[in-house]
Amino acid sequence: MNMNQIDNVLKVFTIKNLRYNPMPPPLKGGREFSKGPMEAFLKIEDVLSLFADRRIPLDTAKKALLYARHAILPKQRYKKEILDRLIKIYDEVIDVLDRLRSPDRVKEWLLEHGSPRKKIRKLGEFF
Secondary structure (H helix, E strand, C coil): CCCCCCCCCCCHCCCCCCCCCCCCCCCCCCCCCCHHHHHHHHHHHHEEEEEEEECCCCCHHHHHHHHHHHHHHCCCCCCCCHHHHHHHEEEEEEEEHHCCCCHHHHHHHHHHHCCCCCCCCCHHCCC
16 A cells, blocks of 8 residues: 555544444444454444444443454554554544433434445345
8 A cells, every 4th residue: 555545545534434324234243354444444333323223332332442442453454554543533433432422412423424324235125
């Protein structure tokens, strides 16, 4: 990855680009961080969206983010600049959860950043 690509990734990896995901994968087995840093970024959306939909409690959301931040991210082979940015975002999002504390407020906060992520349709739904 060259510096231009790193700069482009860093522009995407901001707290303002986190959006509500109406169809997040489950906490366990949902994202594979080894596929790349975008998976780590989208994991944040997944956790926040699961909490916003009341599918996980606040303490589970925080534990999932803390686990990813401290146990998974440091083991990835991401470029230093990207890893540093992801760690910063995870820390910021944990602070947001501490401040907002309510699923409704978290969902509202995510929706302020843009429309929900589009649902990925299955091939069978087109026929």
